[in-house]
Amino acid sequence: MENELDHADCPVTATIALFGGRWKLLILYVLSRNTRRFGEIQVRIPAISKKVLTEQLRELEADGLISRKEYKELPPRVEYALTDFGKSLCPLLIDIAAWKRKNIG
């Protein structure tokens, strides 16, 4: 790695990019407890605007961490859920949090 030193293909950089967005960890946390509709996520993260929430959800979906299921009803209903890949992230996040408790407190 020291020869190239291009952080683009650094595995750590690539991994934290998955959940590096401003609200992504929070969204993942909310969805880890339950499948949720768009509005339900908003209620649990009041500070986020619709535009930004939409963006973060789209990116999480593009990275395969969450799934989006649209029911063709009126009024519309959309449900977001963690994918298996998204769930696989949880142990890692717990490890990171554990590191902090141990090394910082």
Place this chain on the structure above:
Amino acid sequence: MENELDHADCPVTATIALFGGRWKLLILYVLSRNTRRFGEIQVRIPAISKKVLTEQLRELEADGLISRKEYKELPPRVEYALTDFGKSLCPLLIDIAAWKRKNIG
């Protein structure tokens, strides 16, 4: 956590903030192999400018990950090294990289 949902005190957010800067992981990697002078770091990460390198080093120092030792000579000499705290981060970074290899490849 779901009650507050303020990511400021999220342990994962706080932890990745330590090495979240544009070049910090690379700098930590360079210093993990050896104590290095300012110019030596620059040679190993050619794409970084002096200004940004200085900024990232100052932040890493402020967070206690690296140490800065200034020798009062002419021409000036400054040596950067990982602190014990900085070294404690390495296993975590290895874990993150391992997660990627296992779950993405």
Place this chain on the structure above:
DNA sequence: CAGTATCCGACGCGATACTG
């Protein structure tokens, strides 16, 4: 209800020139 469409400001990062 679940989004788009605009507009905008802050910040991180970069390029370049200068200095003790």
Place this chain on the structure above:
DNA sequence: CAGTATCGCGTCGGATACTG
């Protein structure tokens, strides 16, 4: 050698209003 000092730009996130 190891930095500062400026200037500037792109991207991310935020505020607000509108829509199928």
